[in-house]
Amino acid sequence: MDVSAEPLLQLRDLRVSYGATLAVKGLSLTVRRGETAAIVGESGSGKSQTVLAALRLLPRHAHTSGSVLFEGMELLTLSQKRLDSLLGRRIAVVFQEPMSSLDPLFTVGSQIGAVLRLKAGLPRRAAYARAKELLDLAGIAEPGRRLHAYPHELSGGQRQRVAIAMAIACNPDLLIADEPTTALDVTVAAKILDLLAKLKQSLGMAMIFISHDLGIVRRIADTIHVMRNGEIVESGAAAKIFANPRHDYTRVLLENMPRARRHARRDAPVLLRAENIGVKFTLRGGLFEAKRAFTAVAGVSLCLDQGRTLGLVGESGSGKSTLARALLKLVPASGRISFDGRDLAGLDRAAMRPLRRSMQLVFQDPYGSLSPCMRVSDIVTEGLRVHDPAISRKQRDTRAALALEEVLLDPELRQRFPQELSGGQRQRVAIARAMILKPRLVVLDEPTSALDRTVQIGILALLEDLQDAHGLAYVLISHDLAVIRAAADEIAVMKDGRIVEQGPTQDIVERPREPYTRSLLAAALQTGEA
Amino acid sequence: MLRFFLARVAMAVPTLLIIIALAFFLMRLAPGGPFDSARALDPEIAKNLRHIYKLDRPLLEQFWFYLQSLAHGDFGPSLHWRDFTVNQLFATALPISVALGTKAMLLAVLAGTALGLGGAMSKSQIGPRIVDGAALFGIVLPVFVVAPLLQLGFGLTLHILPVGGWNDGAWQNQILPVITLALPQIAIVARLMQAALRDALAMPHIRTLRAFGMPGFHIYGHALRAAFPPVVSYLGLAAANVLTGSVIVETIFGIPGMGRYFVDGALGRDYTLVMGTVVVVAAAVLLFNLIVDLVLAWLDPRVRYESRPG
Structure with a gap:
């Protein structure tokens, strides 16, 4: 500078x-x-x-x-x-959420074209031609075809590239990027950062980067x-x-960057064993097309001991969440799953129900996974109403207060609605909801991805305390190697529905064998962590 | 898209059949018959009448006959207006109701959108409240209050418009009924539009447009497009109701439309006439639902690609 x-x-x-x-x-x-x-x-x-x-x-x-x-x-x-x-001409902005910051009802080309027509005064055809060049500049493959795509047809990274293309349309002097990579996977985020740095150089812009x-x-x-x-x-x-x-x-x-955790080796019995798990979805074809099968998970085997944490990493779309749902029998899957020595294959929904309280799930989005019209106390105790219907209203309230205390929340919060809580508080509520049933296995699906670093640290520490106190086993899903490294005893790296590499955390982080694992690690390192 | 369309049409046929069957048998369950009157008919004549109209056959057979004639587009003879077939009655009444209804709906869409847009665009706090308040007034005021007030004002006091009658569809005779039909619809559309626009204007992609300094017409164009779907969903059902005629409006203004057949047919146990009105209204509802689905798919590419029948 x-x-x-x-x-x-x-x-x-x-x-x-x-x-x-x-x-x-x-x-x-x-x-x-x-x-x-x-x-x-x-x-x-x-x-x-x-x-x-x-x-x-x-x-x-x-x-x-x-x-x-x-x-x-x-x-x-x-x-x-x-x-x-x-x-738009001299000052341009790129916002955080590439999905909602583009109009879902208009094609990418018409949105970039509108900026060029109305801000740079280009005629319609020239605007389209220039829009194509801009998409190319922003690193979008097949820009001619992508012009006619709607935002929902693009991936998160591609959408952010479109937003960037729109921002540089008029060669601005100042580009303001408001958390442009927060909603993206690490590998994609690294590429977007490279793109911004490159464009800044070649166009000579000043940039305000918010993060x-x-x-x-x-x-x-x-x-x-x-x-x-x-x-x-x-x-x-x-x-x-x-x-x-x-x-x-x-x-x-x-x-406040997550540190590696102590890896206490314990000789604990196996809680969950899965062999050769496969999940296929049938995609409906067009009027005259045949149905197609999409393989989300193929031939995955894994084993989780009581009281330990298995980290599943991989980019979005690699099948992590589908695998976790298959392990809980929430999606139909082929292969064998045994939980605490019991074979789950032959169990129907009714037979699964008593087992369900031992296996709980915490979702990524603390905003979307809590019902906005229920009070926190009702959300937390909803599982009790199913599994312990005999409990009285008053007892439920006491249990709710205890559950909130366990996740270090003020019990008074139980009278509030989720939208009155912060993201971190909501995620604690989601964890309390899982813990109130005293589960033995909890699947954590990107539990910290929607949260700030400082809040993430708190949630991870809480999860660790709960694990030590109750001997819980976790399946922790994340695209963030820093989080996985901080919390997992073992790591399984997923790509395209398969586990490409699996082993103790230390080994994977220090001596990755697969190129894909190396690229994930490199991306995490580039952003300064892991 | 074609598959989507065909699937919807295929769904409509059984729906219509079920409605026809329900109406047919429910009507026959009601006490009384088409030839009952204060002075009882001669038994011989009544018997002959029933024979001519095939009312002495078993009910299922009658239903079958009805479906057959319906398949040929024949609604059968009216049992009450015995010189006319139901088709003839509808041929004069339906175009009148459709003419009034179309104009009323057009007026509702234009005025409602304008009001909603005005309320949502207003910079002050009061603008949207005025629109909401006026709209609530329009929804609450019953048609049988509005219509006589309009007749009193424009017809009897100002003498500029006729108080009633059809007069072969002269435009002067249409103004008051169209306004009466449109008012509650204008109110609902304005409220829906204003609420949907306010939501749309708060969306992040609209903020993006503002951040790019796009001109106002462009921003409101995008907001309107995002605001239309809920309004269109409502308009479909409303159109089906308004276009097939309103009993109250047509009675107050003395208009020979479809509306009166709903009441007359049911009271006189005019089986074929009732069935005719049921079929027409049901077909209109199904048709407009189909149109709404197509328009929504056209408005929103996400519906276009994800929508599946069922």
């Missing part, structure tokens, strides 16, 4: 308030031409609020004050018309601004901050 380059964007004493609540408290920072500035902090620290406020994109009831200068122009008082002429993840920021940022509670607590050159963090909070963020 050239320190003498002229300032492109200057925020001075920026404040954002919602009623009496201050979301951003007098923030100042400068972004120079060609610089990549990163704003780092936990969710809720006001990172996104800052840039949304600077571009006047906050909802009407938010109050913004201070000064935002773009090339000397005051954006906060500019007429909407002149601001609109800057947005909660210092590991990601390390790869791309020139300067780092660490935010907490609406304020910048530390700013400086990236290398300096990593080498010599001055503020306590920066040190906390740096230390």
Whole structure:
């Protein structure tokens, strides 16, 4: 970065308030031409609020004050018309959620084309031709065909590439990327980061990169601004901050990368044994096409001892979740499964039911997996109503309070609804719901992926404590090797429905045999972890 | 898409058959018959009448006859208006109801969308409340209150529009009934549209458009497209009801449409007429549901690719 380059964007004493609540408290920072500035902090620290406020994109009831200068122009008082002429052309934004930030009802080509027509004044045909070039530039294969695709037909990484293509359509001077890789797998995230770094170089843009993840920021940022509670607590050159963090909070963020766990070897009986598991889905063909079979899981065998954790890693689509559901007999599968010495193959739904309380499942999305119209106490005790119907209402309430205490939540929260809780609290509720039945096997399907690093650490520690206290066996599914490494005794690496490599965590992490495992590890290392 | 369409049509046929069967046998369960009157008919005449209309045959046989004639598009003779067939009655009444209903629905879509859009676009807090309040008023006010008020105002006080009658469909005679039919629909469409638009405008992809500084017409175009599906779903059912005629509106304005046959047919135990109206309404509902499904699939590519019959 050239320190003498002229300032492109200057925020001075920026404040954002919602009623009496201050979301951003007098923030100042400068972004120079060609610089990549990163704003780092936990969710809720006001990172996104800052840039949304600077571009006047906050909802009407938010109050913004201070000064935002773009090339000397005051954006906060500019007429909407002149601001609109800057947005999209000189300043462009890439948002976190590539699924919802593109319109699901329009093709990719028409959305990029609309930006080119309305912002760059290109005629329709030229806009389409340029859109194709942009997709190519953003690293999308077969751009001509992809122009006619709808967002739901693309993968998460491809959607984010489309969003990036749209952002660079008019060669902006400033690109604002708001957590552009958070919703993506590590391997995909690494590629998106490379793309952003490359485009920044070739187009000479300045970039504001917002992230909660210092590991990601390390790869791309020139300067780092660490935010907490609406304020910048530390700013400086990236290398300096990593080498010599001055503020306590920066040190906390740096230390908050999951560490490898102690691997206590125990001679415990086998709890779950699966042999040659296969899952096939039938896809419906067209009117005159035959049905096709899609193999989600093929020939997987594994074995899990009581009180231990098996980590399943792999990219999304590799069959991890399907395998876990097959192990719990939630999807029909071929092969043999035995649980605690009992063969599950011949059991029908009714015969499975008493066993179900010993095998529980915790889902990834703490927002989607809790019913929004039930109180926490009802959510947590719903399983009891099925398995212990004799329990009285009062006893259930007591059990709910105990279960919440066990996951370190205030028992008073049981009267609340899920939407009143934070992501981390919700995931604790989901765990309490599983634990209340005193299971012996819990499948954790990406239990920390939707959460911030600092919250992740708390959840992982809780899971470990519960495991030690109750001798639980976990099947832990994650695309995040850092999480798996921190929590698993053994790792199975999945790709295209098969286990390509399996072994004790230490061995896999230090001496991976398969190229695929190596690429997963490399991706995790690149983002600064593992 | 073709498969989707064919599957829906294939589903519609048995549905229609079930409705016809239910209506046919329920009607026969009701006490009384088409030839009952205050003064009893001569038994011989009654017997002959029943014989001519094949009402003395076993019920299942009658049902079979009815299905056969229906397959040829023949609704049979009316038992009450004995000089007419049901087809002849419908041939004059249905076009009138459809003409009024179509205009009313068009008005409802245009005015409702405009009101909803206005409410959702308004920068103040009051705009949306006004639309909601006015719409609630429109929904709550019964047609039999609105219609006489309109007659009183435009017909008797201002003398600019006729209070009733059809007059071979002269436009002056259509205005008041169309407005009366449309008002509650306008209200519902406006409320649905405003709510759907407000949700749509809060969606992340609309924020993306704002972040790119796209012009207002473009942003609202995208929002409208996202807001249409719930409104279209409602419009389908509403259209089926409005187009097949409204008893109250047609009675108040003295319009010779389909509406009165619902009541007259049922009261006079005019079996064939009742069956005719049931078939027409059921077919209209099925038809409009099919249209709604097709429009939704056209509006939303995700429905287009994922929708499966059943």
